[in-house]
Amino acid sequence: MYVVTAEEMRRLDRETIERLGIPAVALMENAGRAIAEEIIKLCRSRSGSAGSPRGDAGTEAAGTAGAGGGEGIKPPGFTVSGDNALALGGADAGHWLVLAGKGNNGGDGLAAARYLREAGIAVTLVYAAAPESLAGEAALQRDAAAALGLPAVVYGRDRVDFAACSGIVDALLGTGSAGAPRGAYAELIAAANSSGKPIVSADIPSGLDADTGQAHEPCIHAAVTVCLAFLKRGLLQYPGAGNAGQVVVRSIGIPAALAREGGVPVSLLTPEVLRTRLQVDVSRRRSPEGHKGTYGHVLLAAGSLSMSGAGLLAARAALRAGCGLVTWALPAMLLPHVIGAAPELMLAAAGGENGTWSAGTAAEVLRLSTGRDVTAVGPGLGRFADDQEWLRALWEGIAAPMVIDADALNILADSDYSSWTSRCHPVILTPHPGEMARLAGISTAEVQRDRIGLALAYAREHGVTLVLKGAHTVVATPEGEAYVNITGHPGMGTGGAGDVLTGIIAGLLAQGLNAAQAAAFGVYLHGLAGERAARQRHDPSALIAGDIIEAL
Ligand SMILES: NC(=O)C1=CN([C@@H]2O[C@H](COP(=O)(O)OP(=O)(O)OC[C@H]3O[C@@H](n4cnc5c(N)ncnc54)[C@H](OP(=O)(O)O)[C@@H]3O)[C@@H](O)[C@H]2O)[C@@H](O)CC1
Numbered sequence: 158m159y160v161v162t163a164e165e166m167r168r169l170d171r172e173t174i175e176r177l178g179i180p181a182v183a184l185m186e187n188a189g190r191a192i193a194e195e196i197i198k199l200c201r202s203r204s205g206s207a208g209s210p211r212g213d214a215g216t217e218a219a220g221t222a223g224a225g226g227g228e229g230i231k232p233p234g235f236t237v238s239g240d241n242a243l244a245l246g247g248a249d250a251g252h253w254l255v256l257a258g259k260g261n262n263g264g265d266g267l268a269a270a271r272y273l274r275e276a277g278i279a280v281t282l283v284y285a286a287a288p289e290s291l292a293g294e295a296a297l298q299r300d301a302a303a304a305l306g307l308p309a310v311v312y313g314r315d316r317v318d319f320a321a322c323s324g325i326v327d328a329l330l331g332t333g334s335a336g337a338p339r340g341a342y343a344e345l346i347a348a349a350n351s352s353g354k355p356i357v358s359a360d361i362p363s364g365l366d367a368d369t370g371q372a373h374e375p376c377i378h379a380a381v382t383v384c385l386a387f388l389k390r391g392l393l394q395y396p397g398a399g400n401a402g403q404v405v406v407r408s409i410g411i412p413a414a415l416a417r418e419g420g421v422p423v424s425l426l427t428p429e430v431l432r433t434r435l436q437v438d439v440s441r442r443r444s445p446e447g448h449k450g451t452y453g454h455v456l457l458a459a460g461s462l463s464m465s466g467a468g469l470l471a472a473r474a475a476l477r478a479g480c481g482l483v484t485w486a487l488p489a490m491l492l493p494h495v496i497g498a499a500p501e502l503m504l505a506a507a508g509g510e511n512g513t514w515s516a517g518t519a520a521e522v523l524r525l526s527t528g529r530d531v532t533a534v535g536p537g538l539g540r541f542a543d544d545q546e547w548l549r550a551l552w553e554g555i556a557a558p559m560v561i562d563a564d565a566l567n568i569l570a571d572s573d574y575s576s577w578t579s580r581c582h583p584v585i586l587t588p589h590p591g592e593m594a595r596l597a598g599i600s601t602a603e604v605q606r607d608r609i610g611l612a613l614a615y616a617r618e619h620g621v622t623l624v625l626k627g628a629h630t631v632v633a634t635p636e637g638e639a640y641v642n643i644t645g646h647p648g649m650g651t652g653g654a655g656d657v658l659t660g661i662i663a664g665l666l667a668q669g670l671n672a673a674q675a676a677a678f679g680v681y682l683h684g685l686a687g688e689r690a691a692r693q694r695h696d697p698s699a700l701i702a703g704d705i706i707e708a709l
C-alpha cells in the first residue's frame with residue numbers, strides 16, 4: 158500500500174484526469190460514495206446490526222421452496238439484492254451534519270451527503286464559507302445537493318445544532334489545507350470536537366498536516382478517517398495518527414499503477430509489500446537439507462559490566478530469528494559470568510579490563526569477524542576512550558554487512574563518519590528518536606516532527622539503511638525508499654526491546670536477506686512478536702524484552 162504526500166496526491170490526481178481522461182467529478186463521486194459507505198458501516202456497527210444487510214430490494218423469488226434437492230440443500234433460486242453497501246440494514250438512520258469547506262474536500266462531503274440521504278439518513282449541510290465561493294467540482298456538488306433539496310446552513314449566518322445530530326462528517330479541509338485552521342474552519346472544528354458526537358473525516362482530519370502528521374490547533378478528533386485513493390503520510394505519523402481514529406483507505410479510481418510508475422517512494426509495511434516490493438520469503442521456509450552452516454553466522458560485539466544483558470538479549474534474538482550460529486564477543490571479565498546463560502551461544506573474550514571495552518580490542522573484533530556473515534555492534538557497549546577510532550576500524554575493516562545500534566550510534570554521531578573510507582557492504586543503523594537526534598544534529602522534537610521525511614533524507618545522504626524506531630518505525634533505504642511499520646504494541650516500550658530488534662535484523666542478514674529486506678522484515682516480525690507477547694501477559698505493561706524473544 159502506497160503512502161503519499163499531498164504533492165504526490167495532487168500529481169496522481171492530475172495524471173488520472175489528464176492522462177487517463179477520467180473526469181475530476183467522477184473521482185469526487187467515488188470519494189463521496191466511499192465516505193457514505195463507511196458512515197453507514199459505522200451506523201450499523203453502533204446499532205449492533207453489523208451483519209450483511211439485505212437491503213430493501215434484497216428478496217428471494219417465490220416458487221423455489223420445495224423444488225428438488227434433499228433435506229438441508231437449498232434449491233437454486235432466483236435472487237435479487239440491492240446496493241448493500243448503501244443500506245442501513247435496520248440501523249438507526251439518525252441525522253448527520255456535513256461540515257463542508259470550500260475546496261474539493263468539501264466537494265467530497267457534499268457528494269457523500271447525497272448518498273447518505275439515499276440510504277435514509279437525514280443530513281444537514283453546514284457550509285464553512287458562503288456557498289457561492291465554491292468553485293469547480295465542489296460547486297457542481299453544491300448545486301446537485303441543492304437540487305435534491307438537502308437542507309443547508311451557513312456557519313456564522315445560521316444556527317448549527319450540534320447537540321441534536323447523531324454524527325458529523327468532517328469535510329472541511331483536506332490535502333489543500335495550509336497551516337492552522339482559520340476563522341470559521343477553526344470554530345467548526347472546535348465545536349465538532351466538543352460535541353462528543355462521532356466524527357468521520359474525509360481524507361484526513363481537518364487541521365492535520367497531511368505530510369508530517371503535525372496536529373494544528375484545533376484539529377479534528379475523528380472516530381473514522383476515510384482516506385481517499387492512497388494513505389497520506391500524516392495519517393501514519395504521530396500525533397496525527399492519534400487524531401485519525403480508525404483509518405480506512407478507499408480507492409476512488411486512481412490506479413495504483415500510476416503510483417508505481419511515478420516512483421512513490423513510501424509504502425506501508427504489509428505482508429504483501431514484503432512479498433512483492435521487497436521480495437521477502439515471509440514463510441521463512443527452511444531447506445530440508447539445511448544445517449547450521451546454511452543459515453549464517455552472526456558476530457555480535459556488545460555488552461559491558463553494567464549492561465551485559467543487552468548483549469545477551471541481542472544474541473538470543475539473533476538465534477530465534479533463525480540464524481545458524483551466533484558468536485558473542487564481550488569484555489573478558491564478563492565471560493565467566495555469562496557462561497551457560499544461553500547455552501546455544503558461542504562466546505569470545507574481546508573486551509578490555511574491568512568489564513569495559515577499549516580501543517585496542519578493535520583488532521580482535523576484526524579477527525573474529527573474518528568469515529562471519531554479519532557483525533552487529535552496540536547493545537550495552539558503553540562509551541570508552543578513543544571509541545571513535547575503534548568504530549572506524551570496524552567500519553573500514555569488516556567485509557560483511559554491519560548493524561550499528563545503541564552506544565555505537567552515539568559514537569557515530571560524535572564522528573565525522575562521512576570522511577571514513579566508504580564501505581562495500583551495507584550498514585544498517587537502528588536509532589531510537591534520541592539517537593537519531595544526535596546523529597542528525599537536531600532535537601528529538603524535530604526528529605518526531607516528520608519521521609518519514611527525515612529517515613528518507615538521512616538514509617539517502619549517508620548511504621545507509623536506517624531503522625528509525627518508535628511508534629510506527631520507519632525503514633529507509635539508501636536508494637530513497639521507505640517502509641512504515643504498524644505492527645507492535647505500546648507494551649514494547651521497555652528496556653532491551655531495541656537490543657532484541659538488533660539481534661533479529663542481524664539474524665536475518667546472516668540468512669542472506671539484503672539490508673532492506675532484513676531491516677523491514679525484522680521490524681515487522683519484532684512488532685508481531687511484541688503483539689503476541691502482550692496478548693500472553695495478564696497486563697501488557699508487564700511485558701519485558703525477553704518475552705518478545707520467546708514470542709518470535
Ligand atoms: N481533485 C480531485 O479530483 C480530488 C480531490 N480530492 C479531495 O480534495 C481534497 C483536496 O482538495 P483541495 O486541493 O481543493 O483542498 P482542500 O483540502 O479542500 O482545502 C482547500 C481550501 O481550504 C482553504 N484553506 C486552506 N488552508 C486553510 C486554513 N488553514 N484555514 C482555513 N481555510 C484554509 C483554501 O482557501 P484559500 O486559503 O485558498 O482561500 C481552499 O479553499 C483532498 O483532500 C480530497 O478530499 C480527492 O477526492 C481526490 C480527487
Ligand SMILES: [K+]
Pocket residue numbers: 262327328329330331358359360361362363
Ligand atoms: K477533512
